[in-house]
Amino acid sequence: METAAAPAAGRSNASAAWRRFRRSSSGVFGLALVVLLTLVAVLAPVLAPYDPHTTSRAAFAPPLSTGHVLGTDNLGRDVLSQVIWGSRVSLMVGLAAAATATLIGVLVGALAGYLGGWFDELLMRITEFFQVIPRFVLALIVVAFFGSGLVNLILVIGVLSWPQTARLVRSQYLSHKTLPYVDAGRALGMRKFRIMFMQILPNAMGPVLVVASLDVAQAILLEASLGFFGLGDPNLTSWGGMLNTAQTFIRRAWWMSVFPGIGITLAVLGFNLFGDGLTEAYDPRMAPR
Numbered sequence: 001m002e003t004a005a006a007p008a009a010g011r012s013n014a015s016a017a018w019r020r021f022r023r024s025s026s027g028v029f030g031l032a033l034v035v036l037l038t039l040v041a042v043l044a045p046v047l048a049p050y051d052p053h054t055t056s057r058a059a060f061a062p063p064l065s066t067g068h069v070l071g072t073d074n075l076g077r078d079v080l081s082q083v084i085w086g087s088r089v090s091l092m093v094g095l096a097a098a099a100t101a102t103l104i105g106v107l108v109g110a111l112a113g114y115l116g117g118w119f120d121e122l123l124m125r126i127t128e129f130f131q132v133i134p135r136f137v138l139a140l141i142v143v144a145f146f147g148s149g150l151v152n153l154i155l156v157i158g159v160l161s162w163p164q165t166a167r168l169v170r171s172q173y174l175s176h177k178t179l180p181y182v183d184a185g186r187a188l189g190m191r192k193f194r195i196m197f198m199q200i201l202p203n204a205m206g207p208v209l210v211v212a213s214l215d216v217a218q219a220i221l222l223e224a225s226l227g228f229f230g231l232g233d234p235n236l237t238s239w240g241g242m243l244n245t246a247q248t249f250i251r252r253a254w255w256m257s258v259f260p261g262i263g264i265t266l267a268v269l270g271f272n273l274f275g276d277g278l279t280e281a282y283d284p285r286m287a288p289r
Contacts, residue, residue: 027277
């Protein structure tokens with residue numbers, strides 16, 4: 001009976017969390033920005049008026065020029081089309097890198113928290129090592145040596161972003177593994193890994209989702225930073241790559257840097273506010289009164 005009660009309690013907690021989330025104005029606004037970014041990224045082939053790589057003779061056309069709402073860059077490429085297609089790269093890298101970090105963090109945290117002992121000590125020392133590494137500097141070095149392809153960017157950012165998730169999951173497992181529903185699972189002869197990932201994990205996913213949403217924002221910002229330093233994928237249009245090109249023409253064509261900068265700001269703001277809303281949803285103490 002107690003093992004069946006855990007999933008039911010999980011569903012009840014999820015419903016209560018959703019009600020609290022809807023009362024969070026910042027969370028709802030963040031979700032709206034995330035949905036907008038997702039729609040723009042998915043519908044990029046439909047929304048973009050031009051191919052982002054197509055050049056023209058209309059170089060440095062200012063915003064509101066005929067046929068170019070946000071102007072053109074130094075090669076006559078449409079800035080609006082580049083911003084729209086850049087959202088796809090940012091969202092793809094952000095989500096995939098955050099998923100990678102979450103997967104690694106959940107696995108490490110679950111093993112450390114549930115198994116404990118020397119295994120916990122070993123995994124936590126590894127986690128601390130990754131935490132003290134200057135993430136941006138290491139990402140610069142790795143991408144410079146191994147290339148700036150999209151897969152490399154995702155793997156580098158994801159592998160460097162998991163420690164916070166691991167620590168959070170470990171703390172969740174330390175508190176959950178002594179609860180009655182877990183003891184009941186052990187008494188019924190359930191295997192350790194089934195208890196870890198079929199019983200405890202669903203009940204610990206709330207805080208994990210909060211960290212994952214913040215990881216997306218950090219991944220988008222890190223990808224844009226790498227692109228700004230010329231270490232983004234040269235075959236793809238990205239906001240960071242646009243800023244890299246724009247820095248040479250900052251006085252002559254301000255729009256080349258302002259509009260991708262706005263895109264980065266809105267994307268990072270959206271996922272951060274969404275994460276704040278999730279925090280209020282899963283921690284009633286943080287919810288507005």
